[in-house]
Amino acid sequence: MRLHHLRIRAFGPFADEVSIDFDEIGCDGLFLMHGQTGAGKTTILDAVAFALYGRVPGARDTHRRLHSDHADPQAVPEVTLEATIGGRRVRIRRSPEYVRPKKRGSGTTKTNASATLVWLDGSRPDLTRLPEIGEAVTGLLGMSADQFFQVVLLPQGDFARFLRAQNDEREQLLEKLFDTARFGDLENWLRDRARTGSALLAQHSDAVDRLAGQIAAVSGGEVPAEPDMDWADSRLSAMEDDERGVAAELAAARTAARQAQEALDTGRTHNDLRGRGEKAAARLVALREAEPMLAAVDQSLAAARRAAVLVPLADDVDAALTAGEKAEAARVRAQTPLIELPEGDELCAGLVWSPEIDDAADGDGQPDTAGHADDDSAIDRAITEWTAESGRWEPLARRVSMRPQMISDIENMVTEIDRLQRRITDDDTALTALPVRRDELVATLTEATRAGARVPVLAAERREVESVAAALSSRESLIATISEKEREVLALKDFHLNARETLVRLRERRIAGMAAELARQLVDGQACAVCGSLVHPQPAMHPDDAERVGDAEESRAVEAERSAADRSAAADAELRVLLDRREGLDDVIGGAIATEVTARLTALDAQLSEAEAVAAQADVLEREITRLDDHAQALRARIGEAHAQLATLEERIAGARADLTELDDVVRKATGGVMSVTERREHLALLCARASAVRDTRRAARQAIRTHHDLSIRLQTRCAEAGFGDVAALRDAAADDRQIAEWDRRLREAAQMRAAAQETVDDPQVARAREGEAADVAALEALAAAARTRADDAAARHGVAAQRLADTADFRSQFWAALDVLAPLQAKHAELAGLAELVAGRGANAKKMTLRSYVLAARLEEVLVAASARLLQMSAGRYEFAHSDAVGPRGRRGGLGIEVRDGYTGVVRAATTLSGGETFFASLALALGLADVVSAESGGRVLDTIFIDEGFGSLDPEALDLVMGVLDELRSGGRVVGVVSHVDELRARIPAQLQVLRGESGSRVRVSGTLLATP
Structure with a gap:
């Protein structure tokens, strides 16, 4: 990785834009960064780290306050870095999350972090998403942010602490630089497997103990200290012997119970036959005594059956008598309303009525009713006359109806x-x-x-x-x-x-x-x-x-x-x-x-x-005015039309009133003023209706009298034929169906009882049973019950023994299977537990080193080998590093110890015994060695630009010459080394310098000793 250009704006102490050309300032391979305390030297390193990873080293990242307090609150904090990483030249721009005033209104608003990555060779599409940019940078560099902070931004104070630290603290830093997660996963995997195996072993051991306890509880024995299969087999044999003995007792008890039950059944059968014979003999005696009563029942049954045929005819005679009485009452009721009318009274006065029927028949063989027929003809003639009169009133009635x-x-x-x-x-x-x-x-x-x-x-x-x-x-x-x-x-x-x-x-x-x-x-x-x-x-x-x-x-x-x-x-x-x-x-x-x-x-x-x-x-108004004009004209026309209609109606009313007066005069003359036409017609209709009712009821009464007379003659004749003196004798002999059925049932039951009793008495077994004595059933029942109780007790004991045998056999099988599983589990758990203890630094691990510590110790040895070459050069061949895997005090874990071998004395001593200057170049050598190893771990990528922060003030001139020699070797290999220091002598030794100047309005930078030096 080589840095080319860095631009900072509104970031940290830098309010205005600051540009740093690393190609120019690092053209000699070495430059010095110096300035006042708090001016912003570390911020420049933070800017490089932030551009690459979106975070800054150490505790400064926890506050997340990267926006410059010197800049305008609306200014956007931004870092732009141009670098060649993994052979690809890129430009990365990042802006951190910050809070700015709202553009409208009061208050503040949070602006989210943003970033872009531009591939300057144009080989890939540019990136704008933060996760994608982070993955791309990590992939190109081959190292994480923590690794980068240690191997590129060499913080000497951190490595001095690393040099003097205990094993646990040193392990934490090395884990950040070297990926040992897979070894930690292996430790956790072995630990979890051992725990799982222990739990499984305990589970199966508990199962074996539980099964042994169940075998002992069922079989009645004691559990030995180490139960095995021989003990389980012995308990099963004991249960088998016990079950066979109880089974023999059960067979004997069941035989005795069966014999006692057979004796009881025989006694009960004998007593039952004897009782049946006695009951049958007693029933025959009772039937002989009841024979007179049964003969009377038989006679009553025969008379009732003859009377049952004639009862319906007698009922018809009674019904005809009732119907005649009702018809007579109806005739009287119908004649009363007719008498109330004037013309009806005259008609009824001429009618005759006799309810008696003359036994002398007319020529047709029927009773004589000629007088009654003349009365019916008189009624019919009156109805005809009244109907004719009503018809003559019809025309005038129609006019009156109008x-x-x-x-x-x-x-x-x-x-x-x-x-x-x-x-x-x-x-x-x-x-x-x-x-x-x-x-x-x-x-x-x-x-x-x-x-x-x-x-x-x-x-x-x-x-x-x-x-x-x-x-x-x-x-x-x-x-x-x-x-x-x-x-x-x-x-x-x-x-x-x-x-x-x-x-x-x-x-x-x-x-x-x-x-x-x-x-x-x-x-x-x-x-x-x-x-x-x-x-x-x-x-x-x-x-x-x-x-x-x-x-x-x-x-x-x-x-x-x-x-x-x-x-x-x-x-x-x-x-x-x-x-x-x-x-x-x-x-x-x-x-x-x-x-x-x-x-x-x-x-x-x-x-x-x-x-x-x-x-x-x-x-709307124009239409409304037009409508009003039309409405006025319509009103005038309607008023004229209404006047015309009034004249017409007044003329029609006068004519109608004249017609009504003329009709009333005609009706008054026709009816004489007594009643109206309608009333007269209604009176005539009422006369016809009431006269018809009188005629019809007279005819119905005559028919009812005739029917009752005929049925009475027939009933008297049939009674004589059936042997009954009169109707009263018939009624006395009659019985209802229930009584007839009861008499028939009693006669049939008596016959059946007589036959069944005689059959029982004649049975040979019954006869023999009656001859002998009765059996003692109570004693037999007591003997049978006692035998059954003994058999039930034996069956219960056998069930318990059989169940104990089955349970013991089942538990023995499970015990055998559990022992088969337990043995390999014990062996496997011993192996896993030993491995887990070993990789955790316990048990047989004499050095008390975990697997991760062992791997880190190997990496530390590589670092110390690379650092020793630097240390020998900077110490003029006196010192080199030595790795110690000794256990720490009070049993602390070992494996990550760092010691120094003194070439002058040949003594290997602790790194804490070095002087201040010796500690500095030992720390520097350690940092450079670590950078070499981490670079190799990240795929062999060359770190062309590194920064060394502070520590040079503790060196004497000779030691400083030796350190500068090492730095010269670094830059001769093509690297650019940036030294961050306050030491004045370095300003004379390193021409290319980047000075950070502090000011009230923010910091700025000044470059000297290059072609682009700023005044």
């Missing part, structure tokens, strides 16, 4: 006359009010016409004011655009100047190269091709590290400078266009104030809206 409609028509015409008179009054009132309303509308129309004339004037004035308001709004946004464009113009001019500076340096390098080429062609004694001299006292020399500049490279630089100039000119032209637009807007505004313009625009909007609203009413 009388209500005639009255309604007269009333409707009177109502219509009242309505027409009210409408004429209302129309006259409305017609009188129309001229006043028309005058009001004409006045309003005149005002709307004047408002319409004002609308164009107000609209024109509003457009003018609106253009001023638009200009004010556009000017505000245009000012922001102009500010942005001005910054762009300044940036493009800087870019153009940089491109032009690059072109000038390129041409200077090419000219220098041309002089060297011509100098190589010079021959002593021959004329120079340029000046013609034969003497060549000081020919130009071509720098060994200078690259030759070709036409293509110069053409690219010319094209880049021309492109930058074109972009700058284009941006400048765009800025002039924006300024012209602002001037045009100022002409339109003419000094107007935004608040006044806004207020005037609001007032004009209100006036214009009001005028437009009033003017818009003109057409």
Whole structure:
């Protein structure tokens, strides 16, 4: 990595822009950076670190206050670094997060960090995202930020502390520089595996102990100190013997219980047969005693069955009698309303009625009813006469039915006359009010016409004011655009100047190269091709590290400078266009104030809206005036039409009233004034209806009497045939279905009981049982119960023994499987635990070194080998480093000890015994050695630019000469070394110097001892 150019602005103590050309100041390979305390020397190193990694070294990064307090709060803090990293030239610009005042209003706002990375060879697209830039820089450098801070920005104080530190502190720094994460992961992996194995081993050991306890608990034994399979087998054999003994006891108990149960069953069967025989004999005796009662039931059942056939006919006779009584009552009820009417009373007086029927039949064999038939004919003749009279009243009735409609028509015409008179009054009132309303509308129309004339004037004035308001709004946004464009113009001019500076340096390098080429062609004694001299006292020399500049490279630089100039000119032209637009807007505004313009625009909007609203009413008003004129004409026409309708209605009312008077006279003459036509017709209809009801009920009563007489004769005949003296005897013999079914059931059950009892008595087994004595069932039951209890107890004991045997066998199998798993687990855990203890620096690890410490010790040995070469040179061959892996005091971990071998005495002693000056060059040698090793670790990338910070003040002149010799070796290898120091002697030894000057308005830098030295 080689630094080319650094530009700082509003960063740390630097308020204004500061540019440092490392190519120029480091052209000799060595330069000195000095200045007052607090001026900003360390800030320059921080700027390099921030440009690359977006952070600064050490505790300064925790505060995140990188914006310069000397700069304008609106100024953007920025660091731009141009460098060659991993063979790629890049330009990195970074701006940290900072707080600035708000552009509008009060308060502050936070601006986020930003960055860009430009590939100056154009091989890749530029980067703007912070994570992508960080990955790109880390990939090119091959080291992290912490590694870079240690190997490029060599902080001597840190390495002096590193030299004197304890192993733990030294381990922390080395872990930042060398990636030992994978070894730490291995330590953690082994530790976790050992813990997992320990937990698994404990789990399986617990399982073995638990199974042994279960075997002992089930089999009744004790758990030995070391239970094994022989012990488990012995417990299983004991359980098998116990189960076989209990099984034999169970078989004997079950045999005895079965025999006792068989004896009990035999006794119960004997007693049951004997009881059945006794019960059957007793039932036969009872049936013989009940035979008279059963014979009476049988006779009642036969009479009830004969009566059941005639009961429906007897019920019909009773029903016919009831129907006749009801028909007679209906006849009487129907005749009463007819008697209440005048003509009906006369008709009823001539009617006769006899409820008795003469047994002497007429010629048809039916009872005689001739008198009743004459009465029916008289009723029919009266109905016919009344119906004929009602028909004669029909024409006059139709005319009378129209009388209500005639009255309604007269009333409707009177109502219509009242309505027409009210409408004429209302129309006259409305017609009188129309001229006043028309005058009001004409006045309003005149005002709307004047408002319409004002609308164009107000609209024109509003457009003018609106253009001023638009200009004010556009000017505000245009000012922001102009500010942005001005910054762009300044940036493009800087870019153009940089491109032009690059072109000038390129041409200077090419000219220098041309002089060297011509100098190589010079021959002593021959004329120079340029000046013609034969003497060549000081020919130009071509720098060994200078690259030759070709036409293509110069053409690219010319094209880049021309492109930058074109972009700058284009941006400048765009800025002039924006300024012209602002001037045009100022002409339109003419000094107007935004608040006044806004207020005037609001007032004009209100006036214009009001005028437009009033003017818009003109057409409506004209139409309304026309409508009023039309309405007045329509009212006049409607009033005339209403008067004509009134005359017509009054004429029609007079005619209708005359017709109604004439109809009333006709009706009065026809009815004699007693009743109306309608009332007479209704009276005749009522006579016909009531007379018809009397006739019908008389006929129904006669039919009911005839039906009852016929059924009574039939019933008397059937009773005699069935053996019943009269209907009363029939009713006495009759029984309902439930009683008949009950008598039949009792007779059938008696027969069945007699047959079943006789069969039981005749059974030989029953007969033998009746001859013997009854068995003692209670004693047999007691014997059987005792036998069952003994069998159940034996079965329970056998179940327990069998379960214990099964459980023991199951636990033995599990115990065997657990022992098979436990043995390899114990061996594997012992191996893993030993490895975990070993890599953790415990157990058999005699040096108490962890795996990470062991790896870091190897890296430290490499660092000490590289540092010893530097230390031998700086100490004139006296000192070199020695690595110590001894264990620390009080058992502390070892492996990272640093000692110094004194070549004068041959003694190896602690680094803390060195003097101040010796400690400085030991620390410097250690830092340089570390830089070499880390560089090799990062892929062998050469660190062409390094900085050494402080520590030279502790050296005597001789030691300083030795250190300067080492620095000369570093720069002779192509490196650029920047020394940061206050030592005055270094100013005399190092010509190229970068001085940092402190000031009230911020720091600045001054370069001396170079071609570009600043005054």
